[in-house]
Amino acid sequence: MDTIISYLNNMFATLPKSDQMLKLKQDLLASMEEKYYELKMDGKSENEAVGIVISEFGNIDELTSELGIMPEVEEEWSPMLADDEVEGFMAAKRKSGLWIGIGVALVLTGVALLIFITTSFEIGMLGGRFSEDAANMFGLIAMLLFIVPAIAMFIYSGMKLEKYKYLKSEFTLPYHLKAYVQQKQEAFASTYTLSLIMGVCLCVVSPAAIFVGSAFSEAAASLGVVVLLEIVAVAVFLFVYYGNIKDSFSILLQTGDYSKAKKEEDRVIGGVAAIIWPLATCIFLISGLVFQQWHINWIVFPITAILFGMFSGAYNIFKSKGRS
Structure with missing residues (x-):
């Protein structure tokens, strides 16, 4: 019976907390409890009785639809900025x-x-x-x-x-x-x-x-x-x-x-930038200190910038097509 009560509580969790809903829940619980003990008297096992009761009374959507009751939808909360926060x-x-x-x-x-x-x-x-x-x-x-x-x-x-x-x-x-x-x-x-x-x-x-x-x-x-x-x-x-x-x-x-659409793109591009630029710096230092190529190794930075720009552009185009 505890399983039926828990299931009933979950069904009513998203519905308005009104007197009408409380009475409906109590009436439904009484009917489910009566059916449960009736099945137990007929020799049904615990699992069988619970399964039959839930299958017969578990569709709360039809009942609330007939009564014109809509589930409560939680609105996303976002903080309201103050003047000092903006200036700061x-x-x-x-x-x-x-x-x-x-x-x-x-x-x-x-x-x-x-x-x-x-x-x-x-x-x-x-x-x-x-x-x-x-x-x-x-x-x-x-x-x-x-x-x-x-x-x-x-x-x-x-x-x-x-x-x-x-x-x-x-x-x-x-x-x-x-x-x-x-x-x-x-x-x-x-x-x-x-x-x-x-x-x-x-x-x-x-x-x-x-x-x-x-x-x-x-x-x-x-x-x-x-x-x-x-x-x-x-x-x-x-x-x-x-x-x-x-x-x-x-x-x-x-x-x-x-904007909301760009925030996800920035996370990906920022992650790539965190890898590629330190790598370019390492290549620059190694080629200079180990191989003494200071006269030409500076080119690693413009090449990295071009490749990174190509990646960013391609990623943005790909994401734009995905949203369209």
Whole structure:
């Protein structure tokens, strides 16, 4: 009989908790209980009696349909953002973009310094005071001195945004805050466009340093790589810093790359990026430190960027076709 009671409770769990439902449940339980004991008197086993009772009285859908009763549907709850949360998130995003942009620039500067020191040894700028191994060691140490604080900046910026991780899920933005964020987004649009143009132009002209250096010597071409990396560092800072500010508006308004449809795509693409870029960096360092290919191994980064862009584009097209 306990099985029948549990089954009945589960059937009424999604129905409104009204007096009508309570009376219906009690009447149905009384009928099921009467039928159960009748079957037991006829010599039916426990399992047989329970099975027959459930089969005869277990269809609650027909009964509720006749009575015009609809099951209760739980609405998804999403937090309502307050003014201080919105302001705090936009400020945290801006500071995060600053720290990450500086961190990436430091990493590129560290790599550029490593190339500069090793190349300076090869062309005799160090005056023959150090051996090749010592020069490589000094270059590696110099690079690490730039990379270590960059890693600290990455961690710090991530911790600052940790308190706002709930914005990755669903939330509600009040109308007055939505209008406020839209106004700031429109005012920032021209600044972002200018930063994007400057960053792209810097990336386009950066290889000129290598072309000019290669016209003189192979060592000068390596020094051109140093100049290229520094120009790219400035461009990346512009992309990251101003891009983070733009993203703060898109996240709050849940538009563009932060719409519901794009969130799933970003998780997949972000997972691939977390693998491919560290792998590209390892290839760059190994080919330079072990095989001394500093003059050409820089090409691993543009190749990685092209391949990653192709993957992202193909994945987005595939997902778009799947939704259509």
